[in-house]
Amino acid sequence: NQARSWNGNLTEKTSLxxxxxxxxxxxxxxxxxxxxxxxxxxxxxxxxxxxIAIDFDNTLLSIHTSGYYQGTVDNLLEHIRSTxxxxxxxxxxxxxxxxxxxxxxxxxxxxxxxxxxxxQLAFKTS
Numbered sequence: 001n002q003a004r005s006w007n008g009n010l011t012e013k014t015s016l017x018x019x020x021x022x023x024x025x026x027x028x029x030x031x032x033x034x035x036x037x038x039x040x041x042x043x044x045x046x047x048x049x050x051x052i053a054i055d056f057d058n059t060l061l062s063i064h065t066s067g068y069y070q071g072t073v074d075n076l077l078e079h080i081r082s083t084x085x086x087x088x089x090x091x092x093x094x095x096x097x098x099x100x101x102x103x104x105x106x107x108x109x110x111x112x113x114x115x116x117x118x119x120q121l122a123f124k125t126s
Contacts, residue, residue, distance in 0.1 A: 030086075
C-alpha cells in the first residue's frame with residue numbers, strides 16, 4: 001500500500017511544465033516512462049545481461065546521504081529518481097527477475113538497514 005501511495009506521489013512530481021502548443025498529461029508521461037523502461041529491460045534480456053548494479057547516492061537518489069542520513073525513510077522516498085523507479089520496477093515485474101536477471105543497489109554507506117527499508121517501501125514485488 002505504501003508503495004502504491006508513493007507511486008501516486010511520484011506521478012504528481014513527474015508532470016511536465018505545460019505549454020500552449022503541446023501538453024503532455026501526467027498519466028501519458030508515466031505511461032511513456034514505463035514503456036521506455038520496459039524496452040530497456042527487454043533489450044537487457046536479449047543481450048543476455050544478468051546483473052544490473054545501480055549506485056545509491058546521487059544516482060538512484062537525487063541527493064547524497066553521506067553515509068549518515070538522519071531523516072526518515074519516508075522522507076527519503078521523494079529523492080528516488082523517477083527514471084530509476086520505473087526501471088527497477090520493470091525489472092522486478094519481469095518474468096526473468098531472479099531467474100536470469102538480477103538488480104542490486106551498491107553503496108559505500110554503512111546504513112544498510114536504511115537502504116533496505118527504502119527499497120522495501122518503494123518497490124512492490126511478489
